[in-house]
Amino acid sequence: MTASALDTLDTPAAVLDIDRMERNIAAMQARIDAHGVRFRPHVKTSKCLEVIGAQLRAGAHGVTVSTLKEAEACFEAGIDDILYAVGIAPAKLARAMALKRRGCRLKLVVDNLAAADAIVAACRAEEDRFEVWLEVDTDGHRSGIAPDSDTLLAVGRALRDGAIPIGGVMAHAGSSYELHTEAALRALAEQERAGCALAARRLREAGIDCPGVSVGSTPTALAAARLDGVTEVRAGVYVFFDLVMHNVGVCALDDLALSVLTTVIGHQPDKGWIIVDAGWMALSRDRGTSKQSRDFQYGLPCTVDGTPIDGYLLVSANQEHGIMAAAGDAVPCNPADVVARFPLGTKLRILPNHACATGAQFAEYHAVRADGALAVWHRFRGW
Amino acid sequence: MTASALDTLDTPAAVLDIDRMERNIAAMQARIDAHGVRFRPHVKTSKCLEVIGAQLRAGAHGVTVSTLKEAEACFEAGIDDILYAVGIAPAKLARAMALKRRGCRLKLVVDNLAAADAIVAACRAEEDRFEVWLEVDTDGHRSGIAPDSDTLLAVGRALRDGAIPIGGVMAHAGSSYELHTEAALRALAEQERAGCALAARRLREAGIDCPGVSVGSTPTALAAARLDGVTEVRAGVYVFFDLVMHNVGVCALDDLALSVLTTVIGHQPDKGWIIVDAGWMALSRDRGTSKQSRDFQYGLPCTVDGTPIDGYLLVSANQEHGIMAAAGDAVPCNPADVVARFPLGTKLRILPNHACATGAQFAEYHAVRADGALAVWHRFRGW
Secondary structure, rough: OOHHHOOOOOOOEEEEEEHHHHHHHHHHHHHHHHHEEEEEEEOOOOOHHHHHHHHOOOOOOOOEEEOOOHHHHHHHHOEEEEOOOOOOOOHHHHHHHHHOOOOEEEEEEEEEEEHHHHHHHHHHHHHOEEEEEEEEEOOOOOOOOOOOHHHHHHHHHHHHHHHHOOOOOOOOOOOHHHOOOOHHHHHHHHHHHHHHHHHHHHHHHHHOOOOEEEEOOOOHHHOOOOOOOOOOEEOOHHHOOOOOHHOOOOOOOOOOOOOEEEEEEEEEHOOOOEEEEEOHHOOOOOOOOOOOOOOOOOOOEEEEOOOOOOHHHEEEEEEOOOEEOOOOOOOOOOOOHHHHHHHOHHHHHHEOOOHHHHHOOOOOOEEOOOOOOOEEOOOOOOO | OHEEEEEEEOOEEEEEEHHHHHHHHHHHHHHHHHOOEOOOOOOOOOHHHHHHHHHHHOOOOOEOOOOOOHHHHHOOOOOEEEEEEOOOOOOHHHHHHHHHHOOEEEEEEEHHHHHHHHHHHHHHOOOOOOOEEEEEEEOOOEEEEEOOOOOHHHHHHHHHHOOOEEEEEEEEHHHHOOOOOHHHHHHHHHHHHHHHHHEEEEEEEEOOOOOEEEEOHHHHHHOOOOOOOOHHHHHHHHHHOOOOOOOOHHOHHHHHOOEEEEEEEEEEEHEEEEOOOOHHHHHHHOOOOOOOOOOOOOEEEOOOOEEEEEEEEEEEEEEEEEEEOOOOOOOOOOOHHHHHOOOOOOEEEEEEEEEEEHHHOEEEEEOOOOOHHHHHHHHEOOO
């Protein structure tokens, strides 16, 4: 990427390397294609129609969303196959139904009997029917029904008896973010697959339709050795990757497509500090690498062409100030050299801990190609 | 506040208790008035014209901003006395000058010779002059020039010799957030005052005009015993307060004006977990209480009328999921009771660690009064 295109931007800015993004999209799609299953990317990472368009053109089938706002934005852009992958609150059913009435094939997710009952009642009142997926918990990290539980069948029966079409079962092995070896990731991917497949089998054996089996997180999607019984994989952050994913071991540093462009605004030479205009308002407060094998503090600084600056980290962040300094063993001989090395006005790019959180701090991406072409891609926002 | 007004809102939503906010504004203004100095609130917390209007009506003189976007939004709303309190990057001078040319009395801040030289050069080229303040470092936490340093005088001379009017010196004792006793806060307030007053005296003794002495952070503004030599105090987060400030000891829990309205979307009864639809996208990733005397995790849940729920915290947050659970000694006898106590659809309000960060996750506040009246107040965003 040429530095000159970025020199025209106000800072801080969210810079998106389109070439890296397209490489990430192609690699994931090829990986899932090789398993012979469909891929449904989670758009909560980018919240950007240009990015989602690239994922669909590469072969994705439909999208996963985390908010009704994302669903509405995607539907308005012509995407009608949408899985809303957060358990539905009954008060949101009217808004979901309005979207469905406009022609959206919106799929809801439930993990409890009360929500299933609320969907049945709402659909009866509206004389319409959502497709509903049962959320299964395969790693204990958040929501979902245990695959071997009575609750699974109770929820399945409540939906079936309420004439609600069940799309399938879905799981998200979010604890994969805590792993960092290929063996552990492969084992968790198998646990996610097996748990979800078990849930589907139990529903079917109980006479309940369960055509779909959907699994996924970026690490397990990339690590899975086999996907028998799975019909669909979901993943989100792979599209940009980030330092957390680098620590998990599923991407190289030069796969990271999102960075925050920043400007040096001052120094504390005695301490070897470089002050930049990217604080937590730009980078987010996400410290996802703090408990991983390598703690990147608030991010890894790079030169404006994207080359990591060896031994330096963004060690602290206030709202609009970041403090960059030598970290670990790389303390320079003379801290005051930072003024000569990174003079006032120097532009830098910070690789973020967590692309979903950092992206969310910005209204738009400045999307650049290697030839320097620059475009503004908007994000949607809110709920 | 009546619960019924909030029952109409989609969740998550940022709820602003106007009565508490007005109480906070009045208390701070009275405190600074009693010192006989001007008060210039920092609008980076609210980024909201209705809130800023309330601060100005209560007696504030001008505003402090952290971005040129905030400056532009305030100026467009008729506020022309604006201190941009982040060290200026030379590349931003053209945009700052455009704002000044429209009639804005925009004050810039510098803490190094290169920035002073850039301002002199830009003003000479434009045949115009910014008012410039020298940032002084009184507690070593971030930017600023040491009050007793040669650099202070060098920067002052560069501005004076460049015919730039110096507004004064300013400091922000941000390390006050790390304290939690009245004695320590009072001592730091005095350190901030004394350091800033020393810088002003040294400049004056060197024949350099330095009319203003501006200090402040919410804790030091509230703790200062004396403000001799100070002309202006700045503070930001006091307008809403938050759990970090509660731990610092400068507000009660019922002073907190900002909360995140959320809905229960599920449970993990075996673990005693309540799953809510406020994750880090709503609450931010700010964990500012993690190293304080009481760690509130991702926030303190309250009933929808604002009463803290004893013994529970938001213990974990994913993008759109929050996990609420009993924390500390308050583990319930039977975890499964959470389903009966907090059934699906229950609305709750989460008090946030850091109001500046949580507010920034939202496009608007839902501002409510005790009588239940509800208004939508927009935030500005970006840089």
